[in-house]
Amino acid sequence: MLSDQRGVFTRYQQSFLASDLAWFAAGASEDKMHHVQPNTFHSLFGVSRENTPTGVPGNKIRAGVRQHLRQLTFDLVHSIIFLSLSSVNVNI
Amino acid sequence: MVIHVEGATIPGAPHLPEFLKADVYLPPHLVDERPECHLPIAAMVQTFIEEIGIPTVNRYIAAGRAFGWTFPQNQGHAMPSSQNLALIPPPAKIGSAHYIFRGRPYGSLSLLASPPQQSNSDQRQPMTASPTLTTATLPSSQPTDRHFPAEPDPIEFAMINAAEKIVDLESRLERAALTEAEYVQEITNLRNELAETYATLRQQEARLAELAENMSCRGSSSHHGSPSSSYRVSPFTTPQPSKGKHRAVPNASQCHTSVAQFPQLAYVSNPSRPEKALNFSASPSNHQSPETPRRTKPKQEVESVVSSGLGPATIKFITTHNLARFGQIISLIVKNNSPTKWSAMLGVLSLSDDVRDNLLNALTADLERGEARNQEITV
Numbered sequence A: 001m002l003s004d005q006r007g008v009f010t011r012y013q014q015s016f017l018a019s020d021l022a023w024f025a026a027g028a029s030e031d032k033m034h035h036v037q038p039n040t041f042h043s044l045f046g047v048s049r050e051n052t053p054t055g056v057p058g059n060k061i062r063a064g065v066r067q068h069l070r071q072l073t074f075d076l077v078h079s080i081i082f083l084s085l086s087s088v089n090v091n092i
Numbered sequence B: 001m002v003i004h005v006e007g008a009t010i011p012g013a014p015h016l017p018e019f020l021k022a023d024v025y026l027p028p029h030l031v032d033e034r035p036e037c038h039l040p041i042a043a044m045v046q047t048f049i050e051e052i053g054i055p056t057v058n059r060y061i062a063a064g065r066a067f068g069w070t071f072p073q074n075q076g077h078a079m080p081s082s083q084n085l086a087l088i089p090p091p092a093k094i095g096s097a098h099y100i101f102r103g104r105p106y107g108s109l110s111l112l113a114s115p116p117q118q119s120n121s122d123q124r125q126p127m128t129a130s131p132t133l134t135t136a137t138l139p140s141s142q143p144t145d146r147h148f149p150a151e152p153d154p155i156e157f158a159m160i161n162a163a164e165k166i167v168d169l170e171s172r173l174e175r176a177a178l179t180e181a182e183y184v185q186e187i188t189n190l191r192n193e194l195a196e197t198y199a200t201l202r203q204q205e206a207r208l209a210e211l212a213e214n215m216s217c218r219g220s221s222s223h224h225g226s227p228s229s230s231y232r233v234s235p236f237t238t239p240q241p242s243k244g245k246h247r248a249v250p251n252a253s254q255c256h257t258s259v260a261q262f263p264q265l266a267y268v269s270n271p272s273r274p275e276k277a278l279n280f281s282a283s284p285s286n287h288q289s290p291e292t293p294r295r296t297k298p299k300q301e302v303e304s305v306v307s308s309g310l311g312p313a314t315i316k317f318i319t320t321h322n323l324a325r326f327g328q329i330i331s332l333i334v335k336n337n338s339p340t341k342w343s344a345m346l347g348v349l350s351l352s353d354d355v356r357d358n359l360l361n362a363l364t365a366d367l368e369r370g371e372a373r374n375q376e377i378t379v
Helices: A014-023 A043-050 A056-083 A083-092 B026-034 B035-067 B108-113 B121-128 B155-217 B223-232 B240-248 B254-260 B274-282 B283-288 B294-296 B300-307 B312-320 B324-336 B341-348 B353-378
Strands: B002-004 B021-025 B099-101
Touching: A014 A056, A043 A056, A056 B021, A056 B099, A083 B294, B002 B026, B002 B035, B026 B035, B035 B099, B035 B108, B155 B324, B155 B341, B254 B274, B274 B341, B312 B353, B324 B341, B324 B353
Parallel strands: none
Antiparallel strands: B002 B021, B021 B099
16 A cells, blocks of 8 residues: 555554554453453463463563553553643643 | 553562562653652552552462462562662653652651651642542552551561561472372372282283193103293292202102292292192192182182282281282282391382281291291101
């Protein structure tokens, strides 16, 4: 689709990665699958370990995914704050 | 504001707030424009680590244990110093709104809440720290330092560490007990397997001996060499005293000499086969069918015990103590070991000490009786 615009992927790589994560995360808190039995892991925890290596390399990959997700969350919260900043200022 | 504490911790580190960290998103304007918010923010993050982070870590560990993982604990991690922690740490990256807060020890909240220049921070904390931006759910905006003494108490610290260590040791003890039970089970299985294998080996030997006996009986005198070759099959059996007795037995025919060379059939001095010894010497013609005593016994178990060739006192002991299932093994032990080793070998059966001693007594009684009888006969 973007083959006629070279460098687009490289230039927006971070955004593509974030949108990937957002695609899979969308609706996760409302899909009625987010309840976990006591003292067990969520099924996603198993999924995240299925296709990653064991030991330190796998830990690094999974920590990287978590870091990206956290980054995306913070970015989204940041957007919320700046969209609602005027009202906050009024409150304070 | 977003506060996030991961359930996974540094491997082996104690589950204490000072070993945890929180990833926090702080609105930049709050940090830049309102320095009076720094203290409530630090207090909130610390409260979050203590009240949400620690349970999260504990839950992660419980789930991991249920998953089959083990979590080593307290492996000599040095207590991180939290003396000079800033209220708000520098951002993770320059210009970022992402801050990584390190946890402080239990009881540090009261120190945070009453710094020298701010006396009424307890009152202001719920007010200033509740902008509508808060996305993380906080347990309560009340200062939680009433649970803790005014100063971080080193004794309390040591108590917490000791309690954690006790829990860890208890769980390790539990695991060790389970492993021990497994090993005991394995040892028992191996013992039974060994006994079975031994019994099979003896049966094969006995069959081989019978075959060889038949062959040598049927064959001519030139078959003298065959028994000695089958001797090699049973490396466990060659008690020296019996050999001497064999020579004392008069060689009535070729058939008897070859029988005498078989340990299975010709233990004249061995107490395990007093009947056979009797049969052998008193009525040699009967010896071709060693199963004859079987027909006289009505009970199945007793039959198997008798066919194993044990003496009368031993048989009585075995049947009264309901040990018939061990009869074969006991006879094997008796046949293949010198009397001085019986005690040690009977240890294989995992009997109680007094039962074993009584069994040994019965065996010794049979040994003496058998020898006495043999002497009578040979004389």
